[in-house]
Amino acid sequence: MFFPVPNFKGFDFFPHDLRIPFMRFKGLCFGLSVLFMALSLLLFFTRGLNYGVDFKGGSLIEVQSKNGPADLHDIRSKLNALGIGNVQIQSFGADTDVLIRVEQQPGGEANQQAAMKKVVDTLGDGYTQRRIEVVGPAVSSELRRTGTIAVFASILAIIVYVWFRFEWQFALGAVVALIHDVLVTVGLFSLLQLDFDLSIVAALLTILGYSVNDTVVVSDRIRENLRKYKRMDLNELLNISINETLSRTILTGMTAVVGILALLIFGGEVIRNFSFAMLFGIIIGTYSSIFIAAPLLDYLGVKRETVGHALKAKESAAVTAKEPTPAKAKAASRRT
Amino acid sequence: MLHFDRWKIILIVLTCLAGVAFTLPNFFSKETVEHWPAWVPHRQLPLGLDLRGGAHLLLAMDTNELEKDWLNTLRDDARKQLREAKIGFVGLGLAGNSVQVKISKPEDMDKAYAALKKLIQPIGNAILGTGGNDITVEQTPPDVITLRPTEQGLRQRVSSAASAAIETVNRRVNALGTAESTVVRQGSDRILVQFPGLQDTKQLKDLIGQTAKLTFHAVHPTLTAEEAKQTRVPLGYKIYPSGEGEGGRSYVLQETPVVSGEDLVDAQPGFDSRTNEPIISFRFNQSGARKFGNFTKDNVGSPFAIVLDDKVLSAPVVREPILGGSGQISGSFTVDTANTLAVQLRSGALPTKLTIVEERTVGPSLGADSIAAGKLAGLIGCLLTGLLTILAYGTFGVFAVIGLLVHGFLIIGAMTIIGTTLTLPGIAGFVLTIGMAVDANVLIYERIREELRTGKTPIAAIEQGFQRAFITIFDSQLTTLSAAVIMFWLGSGPIRGFAVTLTIGILTSVFSAVTVTRLLVVWWLNAQKGKGRIVEVPV
Numbered sequence: 001m002f003f004p005v006p007n008f009k010g011f012d013f014f015p016h017d018l019r020i021p022f023m024r025f026k027g028l029c030f031g032l033s034v035l036f037m038a039l040s041l042l043l044f045f046t047r048g049l050n051y052g053v054d055f056k057g058g059s060l061i062e063v064q065s066k067n068g069p070a071d072l073h074d075i076r077s078k079l080n081a082l083g084i085g086n087v088q089i090q091s092f093g094a095d096t097d098v099l100i101r102v103e104q105q106p107g108g109e110a111n112q113q114a115a116m117k118k119v120v121d122t123l124g125d126g127y128t129q130r131r132i133e134v135v136g137p138a139v140s141s142e143l144r145r146t147g148t149i150a151v152f153a154s155i156l157a158i159i160v161y162v163w164f165r166f167e168w169q170f171a172l173g174a175v176v177a178l179i180h181d182v183l184v185t186v187g188l189f190s191l192l193q194l195d196f197d198l199s200i201v202a203a204l205l206t207i208l209g210y211s212v213n214d215t216v217v218v219s220d221r222i223r224e225n226l227r228k229y230k231r232m233d234l235n236e237l238l239n240i241s242i243n244e245t246l247s248r249t250i251l252t253g254m255t256a257v258v259g260i261l262a263l264l265i266f267g268g269e270v271i272r273n274f275s276f277a278m279l280f281g282i283i284i285g286t287y288s289s290i291f292i293a294a295p296l297l298d299y300l301g302v303k304r305e306t307v308g309h310a311l312k313a314k315e316s317a318a319v320t321a322k323e324p325t326p327a328k329a330k331a332a333s334r335r336t
Numbered sequence: 337m338l339h340f341d342r343w344k345i346i347l348i349v350l351t352c353l354a355g356v357a358f359t360l361p362n363f364f365s366k367e368t369v370e371h372w373p374a375w376v377p378h379r380q381l382p383l384g385l386d387l388r389g390g391a392h393l394l395l396a397m398d399t400n401e402l403e404k405d406w407l408n409t410l411r412d413d414a415r416k417q418l419r420e421a422k423i424g425f426v427g428l429g430l431a432g433n434s435v436q437v438k439i440s441k442p443e444d445m446d447k448a449y450a451a452l453k454k455l456i457q458p459i460g461n462a463i464l465g466t467g468g469n470d471i472t473v474e475q476t477p478p479d480v481i482t483l484r485p486t487e488q489g490l491r492q493r494v495s496s497a498a499s500a501a502i503e504t505v506n507r508r509v510n511a512l513g514t515a516e517s518t519v520v521r522q523g524s525d526r527i528l529v530q531f532p533g534l535q536d537t538k539q540l541k542d543l544i545g546q547t548a549k550l551t552f553h554a555v556h557p558t559l560t561a562e563e564a565k566q567t568r569v570p571l572g573y574k575i576y577p578s579g580e581g582e583g584g585r586s587y588v589l590q591e592t593p594v595v596s597g598e599d600l601v602d603a604q605p606g607f608d609s610r611t612n613e614p615i616i617s618f619r620f621n622q623s624g625a626r627k628f629g630n631f632t633k634d635n636v637g638s639p640f641a642i643v644l645d646d647k648v649l650s651a652p653v654v655r656e657p658i659l660g661g662s663g664q665i666s667g668s669f670t671v672d673t674a675n676t677l678a679v680q681l682r683s684g685a686l687p688t689k690l691t692i693v694e695e696r697t698v699g700p701s702l703g704a705d706s707i708a709a710g711k712l713a714g715l716i717g718c719l720l721t722g723l724l725t726i727l728a729y730g731t732f733g734v735f736a737v738i739g740l741l742v743h744g745f746l747i748i749g750a751m752t753i754i755g756t757t758l759t760l761p762g763i764a765g766f767v768l769t770i771g772m773a774v775d776a777n778v779l780i781y782e783r784i785r786e787e788l789r790t791g792k793t794p795i796a797a798i799e800q801g802f803q804r805a806f807i808t809i810f811d812s813q814l815t816t817l818s819a820a821v822i823m824f825w826l827g828s829g830p831i832r833g834f835a836v837t838l839t840i841g842i843l844t845s846v847f848s849a850v851t852v853t854r855l856l857v858v859w860w861l862n863a864q865k866g867k868g869r870i871v872e873v874p875v
Contacts, residue, residue, distance in 0.1 A: 007730075007731050007874045008731055009730045009872070010728045010730035011730075013728070013786065062702065128699060131698050131699060131702050132537070132695060133695065133697075134694065134695040139694040147827075147831075154818075161719045165811055200763060202761055209815075209819045212812075213772075213775070217812055245782075250641055251778045254778075256775075256781065257718065266713040267710065267713040268710070270702075272762060278764075
């Protein structure tokens with residue numbers, strides 16, 4: 001058969017005999033993670049999140065100056081004179097682009113539109129409207145509710161799945177790791193006071209997915225090794241499992257980071273915060289599967305009998321699959 | 337793991353080709369695609385409003401107003417019923433969310449109760465057990481009867497009002513001239529209007545911002561509003577304020593209109609031939625024309641009022657009977673407001689006022705910028721990921737990249753077939769699934785390397801690599817899938833778009849990374865066997 005791709009070997013840049021004693025750092029890492037989680041909670045409750053219009057209600061308008069750079073000072077003084085409460089004005093990407101945020105107006109849905117109309121009329125013909133978002137009080141509270149439910153329901157779905165496929169200890173480890181990831185990301189957004197809107201919730205959900213992906217890969221290896229090394233000390237076994245999957249963890253992490261960096265740098269201003277949340281979340285998600293989910297199993301302990309037992313069926317299936325089945329044998333003989 | 341039946345190979349190749357075929361139209365302009373032969377797929381991926389620009393308006397109906405309207409109707413119906421049954425009553429009126437009436441003679445109670453019970457309408461499906469009545473009628477001895485709308489009745493009212501509102505909004509929006517706009521119900525009392533490519537939403541908002549209930553009323557012959565306010569408004573009359581620019585006068589008008597906008601068959605903007613002011617000329621249907629003709633015949637010399645949404649537009653004096661069924665409305669219109677009102681009158685009144693509870697408008701320039709940015713980011717992301725994969729896994733890395741290409745075609749093809757719109761979060765989801773597809777390949781190849789290090793033969797290592805890694809891939813993808821499904825189910829707007837892409841992407845990534853790449857590896861193995869023994873696996 002003609003095969004056009006020449007043979008060349010990949011560059012295996014990862015030293016595989018490496019045995020980093022991850023488990024030795026577990027006390028330190030747990031301490032740090034607990035500290036970060038506590039700090040995030042503290043930030044969340046004291047400093048709060050800088051909610052975008054999706055969750056806080058109010059209006060947002062992005063305009064582009066038709067002639068030269070926009071005069072932020074001029075816009076600010078004009079809009080502040082309107083008496084529509086707090087108006088935030090910031091440059092957005094290029095110096096011709098301005099993002100204006102108007103806080104939620106008291107007195108119900110129709111007043112949001114009225115305030116937006118005032119802003120548009122005041123800005124006049126010198127600016128083109130690039131984007132308008134007006135979210136009334138009813139919708140913003142709904143979005144807040146469904147957003148929160150979506151995050152918790154996703155965590156729940158993941159718990160159920162991991163519990164179903166592994167032991168409860170794995171599920172617990174995964175959950176702690178997930179909550180850690182979400183909390184710390186939220187904490188970072190609180191610290192930097194970045195806009196927290198619907199797209200960030202989407203990012204959080206993706207981070208959950210990615211983080212659990214990592215955790216499952218490591219858990220899978222732990223389960224396999226529990227069966228392979230029946231008498232090994234659990235601590236050492238966990239360490240070996242993490243090390244064995246490390247090359248995959250890092251390579252996958254690298255490809256994901258490369259993709260998201262492309263989004264962050266070239267994806268435009270509108271999804272910048274989203275990309276930033278994803279980038280941070282993927283790094284933190286990788287950290288949590290190595291330093292939280294797996295070491296936690298050492299504290300929780302895993303009953304080897306149940307793991308071994310549950311997998312015996314699969315193992316024997318794997319063994320029979322290795323032996324050539326009649327169909328395969330036939331195919332093999334045909335090939336030779 | 338390393339054997340494919342022939343029919344499976346055919347199926348895999350066909351799937352890939354289908355992906356390419358359905359993706360292809362997206363790379364060409366609409367005009368080019370239209371000239372293609374009929375058997376080639378034509379469908380293109382619709383772009384979301386955030387990419388192509390346009391307006392997204394979420395409108396809420398005023399359910400309180402609906403309930404109040406219904407209670408008013410109920411009160412009028414009750415009055416009619418009692419009068420027909422010749423039962424004396426006092427104090428018929430609204431009490432909270434119910435209608436109450438006091439029967440004059442306690443001995444009439446049973447008769448009155450029977451008469452009012454006729455107003456009950458069954459709703460829902462009795463067979464399915466969802467049946468019920470729209471109102472309840474209760475008697476409180478000695479002499480009070482209460483008519484109360486049920487929860488179910490109200491729901492049904494809201495639902496049918498929403499359907500009516502959707503039709504009206506649709507007609508009004510279509511007057512702006514595009515077939516691509518969509519008007520759909522969201523939840524029980526909301527309507528979502530999506531209008532692609534609209535730069536200025538002012539006209540759209542004006543069009544749907546008004547109920548446009550047009551009525552023609554008789555004016556009280558003697559009483560002025562000021563006098564009525566000081567004394568009392570006569571039975572059957574009501575004080576109506578005038579609209580903007582009418583000098584703030586109020587009028588005492590008969591509450592029941594002579595004719596209403598439902599009897600209009602046409603309304604067109606125009607200019608008054610004498611004053612050159614913008615006006616609206618209208619035409620009634622037969623029954624409207626008859627009613628209006630009779631009224632004007634009997635009231636020559638006295639004024640009548642044209643009322644829009646409970647505000648008097650104008651109150652001209654009838655100079656001669658208007659029998660032809662057509663006429664014109666003047667007011668202080670501008671050309672724009674006359675145009676808008678004419679559209680509104682033609683498309684009928686809304687059952688209730690609609691408030692904009694959410695607006696998201698993206699101008700075409702930002703949409704174009706977003707597409708360009710998304711394309712660039714996607715391209716660079718894919719390129720870098722591909723390079724990294726080939727660098728790490730050599731020949732097998734090339735197979736993985738081919739798998740990635742298939743993944744790209746399949747995901748766009750699938751989205752095109754389903755007809756989901758591509759949004760900015762959707763592009764982000766796409767980039768993410770590329771990362772996930774690569775992850776599957778990384779898992780497999782790392783596993784093959786591991787198996788090789790334990791001293792297995794190349795073929796055994798490849799076989800084991802695919803087999804062992806598959807369990808992990810399956811687990812990890814399914815967990816992400818469960819999260820994606822939840823996102824789709826609970827999320828709204830951008831989250832949904834993201835979840836759709838992610839869900840499709842997970843499915844196609846398993847196919848491309850596991851199945852397609854494996855097929856390529858098997859072909860490679862067979863090609864190598866032809867050359868002799870396989871000494872080395874190029875990963």
